[in-house]
Amino acid sequence: MIFGRLLHKALTSAALVLLLGGAALAGVDAPSAPWTVEALVALLKEQREPSMAFEEATYSSLLTEPLKVRGQLRFTPPTTMEKAITDPFRERYVIEGERVLFESERKKIKRTISLEDYPALRSFVAAFRASFTGDAAQLQHVYETTLDGTRRQWTLLLRPREKAGQSMVDYILFTGSEGRVATIAIRSPDGDRSVMTLLPGASSGAVR
Amino acid sequence: MIRRFGAIAPIVLWVAAMACGLWLVTARVSVHSELADLLPEGTTATQRLLLTQVRTGIAGRILLLAIEGGEPDALAQASREFVQRLRATGQFDVVGNGEQALAKPDKELLFRSRYLLSRRVGLDAFSVDALRHGLEQRLDDLRSPLASLIKETIPGDPTGEFLGILTGWSGQEGPEKYRGVWMSGDHARALLVVETRAAGFDADAQAAIQQEIRTTFETVPGRPASLRLLMSGPGVFAVETKRRIEAEVWWLSTAASTLVLLFLFASYRSVTLVLLSLIPLSTGIVAGIVAVDGWFGFIHGITLGFGITLLGIVDDYPIHLFSHLHARGSAPAVMRAIWPTMRLGVLTTVIGFSSLLLAGFPALAQLGLFAVTGLIAAALTTHWVLPLCVPAAFTPQAVPRGIVPALAQLAKARWLVPAAAILATFALLWSDTPLWQTDLASLSPVPEDGKRLDQQLRQELGAPDVRDLLVIEGPTAEDVLQRGEAVMAQLEQLRADGMVAGYDLVSTYLPSRRSQQARQQALPERSVVAANLQAALVGLPFAPGLFAPFLDAVEAARTQPVLERDAFQGTALGMKLAALLVEQPGRWTAVVPLRGVADRSRLGEAVAGWQAPGAAYVDLKEESNRLMTAYRDRTVAVAAWGLLAIAVVLVVGLRSIAVLWPVLMPMMSALIVVAALLNVAGESLSLFHIATFLLVVGLGLDYALFFNRPEGAGDERARTLYGLLVCSMTTILVFGVLACSTIPVLHAIGMTAAAGSFCCLLFGGMMAEKETSPDV
Numbered sequence: 001m002i003f004g005r006l007l008h009k010a011l012t013s014a015a016l017v018l019l020l021g022g023a024a025l026a027g028v029d030a031p032s033a034p035w036t037v038e039a040l041v042a043l044l045k046e047q048r049e050p051s052m053a054f055e056e057a058t059y060s061s062l063l064t065e066p067l068k069v070r071g072q073l074r075f076t077p078p079t080t081m082e083k084a085i086t087d088p089f090r091e092r093y094v095i096e097g098e099r100v101l102f103e104s105e106r107k108k109i110k111r112t113i114s115l116e117d118y119p120a121l122r123s124f125v126a127a128f129r130a131s132f133t134g135d136a137a138q139l140q141h142v143y144e145t146t147l148d149g150t151r152r153q154w155t156l157l158l159r160p161r162e163k164a165g166q167s168m169v170d171y172i173l174f175t176g177s178e179g180r181v182a183t184i185a186i187r188s189p190d191g192d193r194s195v196m197t198l199l200p201g202a203s204s205g206a207v208r
Numbered sequence: 209m210i211r212r213f214g215a216i217a218p219i220v221l222w223v224a225a226m227a228c229g230l231w232l233v234t235a236r237v238s239v240h241s242e243l244a245d246l247l248p249e250g251t252t253a254t255q256r257l258l259l260t261q262v263r264t265g266i267a268g269r270i271l272l273l274a275i276e277g278g279e280p281d282a283l284a285q286a287s288r289e290f291v292q293r294l295r296a297t298g299q300f301d302v303v304g305n306g307e308q309a310l311a312k313p314d315k316e317l318l319f320r321s322r323y324l325l326s327r328r329v330g331l332d333a334f335s336v337d338a339l340r341h342g343l344e345q346r347l348d349d350l351r352s353p354l355a356s357l358i359k360e361t362i363p364g365d366p367t368g369e370f371l372g373i374l375t376g377w378s379g380q381e382g383p384e385k386y387r388g389v390w391m392s393g394d395h396a397r398a399l400l401v402v403e404t405r406a407a408g409f410d411a412d413a414q415a416a417i418q419q420e421i422r423t424t425f426e427t428v429p430g431r432p433a434s435l436r437l438l439m440s441g442p443g444v445f446a447v448e449t450k451r452r453i454e455a456e457v458w459w460l461s462t463a464a465s466t467l468v469l470l471f472l473f474a475s476y477r478s479v480t481l482v483l484l485s486l487i488p489l490s491t492g493i494v495a496g497i498v499a500v501d502g503w504f505g506f507i508h509g510i511t512l513g514f515g516i517t518l519l520g521i522v523d524d525y526p527i528h529l530f531s532h533l534h535a536r537g538s539a540p541a542v543m544r545a546i547w548p549t550m551r552l553g554v555l556t557t558v559i560g561f562s563s564l565l566l567a568g569f570p571a572l573a574q575l576g577l578f579a580v581t582g583l584i585a586a587a588l589t590t591h592w593v594l595p596l597c598v599p600a601a602f603t604p605q606a607v608p609r610g611i612v613p614a615l616a617q618l619a620k621a622r623w624l625v626p627a628a629a630i631l632a633t634f635a636l637l638w639s640d641t642p643l644w645q646t647d648l649a650s651l652s653p654v655p656e657d658g659k660r661l662d663q664q665l666r667q668e669l670g671a672p673d674v675r676d677l678l679v680i681e682g683p684t685a686e687d688v689l690q691r692g693e694a695v696m697a698q699l700e701q702l703r704a705d706g707m708v709a710g711y712d713l714v715s716t717y718l719p720s721r722r723s724q725q726a727r728q729q730a731l732p733e734r735s736v737v738a739a740n741l742q743a744a745l746v747g748l749p750f751a752p753g754l755f756a757p758f759l760d761a762v763e764a765a766r767t768q769p770v771l772e773r774d775a776f777q778g779t780a781l782g783m784k785l786a787a788l789l790v791e792q793p794g795r796w797t798a799v800v801p802l803r804g805v806a807d808r809s810r811l812g813e814a815v816a817g818w819q820a821p822g823a824a825y826v827d828l829k830e831e832s833n834r835l836m837t838a839y840r841d842r843t844v845a846v847a848a849w850g851l852l853a854i855a856v857v858l859v860v861g862l863r864s865i866a867v868l869w870p871v872l873m874p875m876m877s878a879l880i881v882v883a884a885l886l887n888v889a890g891e892s893l894s895l896f897h898i899a900t901f902l903l904v905v906g907l908g909l910d911y912a913l914f915f916n917r918p919e920g921a922g923d924e925r926a927r928t929l930y931g932l933l934v935c936s937m938t939t940i941l942v943f944g945v946l947a948c949s950t951i952p953v954l955h956a957i958g959m960t961a962a963a964g965s966f967c968c969l970l971f972g973g974m975m976a977e978k979e980t981s982p983d984v
Contacts, residue, residue: 089348
């Protein structure tokens with residue numbers, strides 16, 4: 001499916017080049033561009049799917065074994081993101097602008113908090129939002145970014161620049177290939193970490 | 209030589225007395241400007257509470273600030289910088305802009321005391337089931353994106369009591385936030401609240417603080433020049449009111465004095481006489497100030513301003529003297545001739561102003577003492593000192609003779625006086641305008657847009673209105689806290705029903721000692737908690753031994769000292785508690801500010817329906833209006849008795865009952881007619897009108913007594929009438945200028961006195977006894 005889409009894009013690009021001539025070349029022909037954070041997030045945005053299934057494992061010094069959850073990540077342009085946990089319990093975080101709606105079935109809570117009240121959370125959210133909306137400038141404003149590897153196999157390391165962010169996150173590590181994220185690992189300053197694996201293709205609103 | 213000295217002895221004495229008085233006025237007398245100093249003690253507990261709240265209450269000390277005129281980011285940045293600098297001034301108990309709601313020491317104390325404070329700690333707080341439920345929730349927490357925010361509290365607080373406490377408090381939703389600070393919904397204004405140390409009505413202190421706030425704002429580094437600071441609150445209104453009154457009083461008094469001096473000069477063509485006419489008035493003012501300061505220990509700025517206005521009546525005394533001067537008689541002889549009439553006028557006016565003394569309202573009592581002392585001093589000066597100062601060579605200009613026949617013409621219409629009174633009475637009875645002003649707010653000189661800004665900021669900030677309170681009283685703080693806990697559920701119901709938008713109850717933050725002790729007793733022993741925890745942990749992936757801090761904390765809480773009100777002293781939370789739980793002599797009161805009251809009468813009924821001991825809804829505005837009404841009624845009653853006393857004095861002084869009619873009738877008619885005129889003009893009467901009516905009584909009696917002087921014949925009568933015209937004209941000039949004021953109170957006084965003086969002169973003339981010898 002991904003390849004189908006790429007093929008389609010390539011054909012469209014070729015047609016455009018033919019139609020518009022050389023002037024359009026620079027803007028359209030991505031493959032020849034250098035491999036940078038800008039290029040990566042632009043690609044991430046381009047190939048973003050509206051919904052992705054994920055698995056997440058949390059490792060903590062408080063625990064003897066990792067905790068695992070499954071759910072869906074959803075994006076609604078321009079800036080709404082949702083993380084919905086569906087298993088083993090149902091819980092939802094909807095981040096819309098500066099507000100986070102938190103809904104938990106088990107705790108019987110439905111509450112909206114403002115990111116303004118949690119500066120740490122704010123920079124945390126920025127990592128995801130900026131990555132998936134192609135906003136490289138914002139990402140590099142909040143984080144020190146290190147991009148390694150090749151286009152086919154890359155890692156993006158984010159370290160928070162501000163103190164508030166550092167209190168919550170030691171680093172965030174994205175791995176992936178082309179415009180697809182494979183894993184997101186988050187390590188907190190106390191050594192606890194969580195690893196989210198995104199499952200390609202297992203998308204759509206099937207779960208919910 | 210000795211004779212000569214005897215002649216000028218009064219002048220020497222007067223100069224000495226004035227020098228003494230002036231020294232006292234400049235060196236010793238303290239002039240206060242705090243409105244609270246003029247307020248009564250209050251007779252009921254509610255009134256006392258109200259007045260304490262007005263004097264020092266938190267609602268009066270709150271200033272609402274807003275920054276506008278920039279991009280939201282610039283506003284937020286300015287708000288943060290501004291707050292830091294405001295805090296550094298030390299003028300404020302609390303400075304809030306939405307950043308960090310709870311200080312670190314408060315947080316630590318709360319965490320330590322979580323098992324005493326949490327409402328969820330009951331008999332089965334740490335049963336296996338409850339613990340299991342809590343532990344499962346903590347697992348969910350660890351899996352959530354917020355994990356790192358709460359992770360550190362898990363080992364010590366697996367049941368989440370601390371978060372539960374904070375969540376319970378945050379029920380009061382604050383304003384919207386942007387970049388961590390409060391901002392209006394449209395992000396056009398950053399919002400701040402400060403609580404000044406100084407009382408809201410301390411206009412001088414408030415003016416200094418507000419100036420400091422402005423300067424602080426202007427020196428915020430990196431502030432874009434387009435940013436503006438808005439300020440509102442009772443303190444701002446107090447300063448604004450004072451500024452406006454001072455500004456207006458300055459030009460009003462300048463205009464009035466210039467007019468009067470010019471008019472006096474036109475009447476007598478003598479600079480000397482014009483200057484001499486100032487002697488009684490200045491003596492009266494100095495005597496009044498010294499007397500009030502001696503008795504009350506201070507004189508209020510308002511007493512001074514208003515008192516000098518009332519003393520305007522003493523300007524009539526020198527005018528009577530000057531008008532009666534003629535070529536053949538010396539000034540002392542003229543004084544002796546008119547003294548009996550003048551004396552009676554002074555005496556009756558003193559009786560009138562005495563009713564202010566007896567009203568029991570400090571503001572009016574000061575005013576009454578000032579007026580009475582001033583009057584007597586001015587009259588004595590006019591009698592003893594003034595005639596000696598009039599140059600012997602002085603010959604007044606001829607009095608226009610047409611004045612006597614004109615009066616005779618006027619007297620033909622004497623039936624008009626009772627007719628006007630009757631007509632006015634009916635006009636009052638049928639009027640749609642209420643006779644009495646019951647809403648104090650309508651006397652406030654604060655402009656409409658100022659009130660609107662206040663409303664708007666208050667709404668955006670969710671700050672309580674100064675108006676609505678629930679009070680819960682009891683003999684001790686503990687009683688009040690228990691009573692507060694008892695009505696918690698009902699208050700929550702009120703909010704659920706939309707009767708109030710929010711409330712701030714002390715018991716939400718600080719449980720009673722009884723509740724805390726009950727929670728302590730419900731805490732199981734360590735071994736029991738440990739066993740239950742062991743059972744609850746089965747099958748859960750928590751690290752072994754993780755919850756040792758929890759076991760320690762429960763054990764410690766069993767013997768921990770309970771939290772008292774003063775545990776939070778010096779922190780923001782402590783300030784809040786101090787404002788919400790107030791100690792008065794012999795009793796304690798929880799003050800519960802209510803936000804967004806929908807229907808006041810329904811709320812009053814609902815609270816009364818709880819039948820909760822000591823709890824009552826108080827509408828501060830209604831209550832203060834009621835208080836003023838009570839004092840007004842009392843003043844009116846005392847004044848009525850005063851009128852009766854005046855009648856008795858007149859009968860004795862004039863040795864005739866028959867002459868009462870032409871003396872009293874014009875003044876009484878004038879009062880009714882003026883009241884009706886004001887009413888028709890749409891003005892309801894306030895306490896200020898009443899005080900001015902007493903001035904009209906004095907004027908009316910003075911005019912009528914002179915109109916009906918027994919020595920009323922020929923040139924002497926013409927001189928008397930001329931004097932009365934000059935008296936009335938000066939009064940109308942002074943108060944006519946005052947009536948132009950935009951400040952409601954000054955306008956009311958001016959209208960009343962000017963119209964009163966005119967009516968008294970007109971009616972007095974109409975009712976004047978006919979000349980004894982018709983052709984001279």
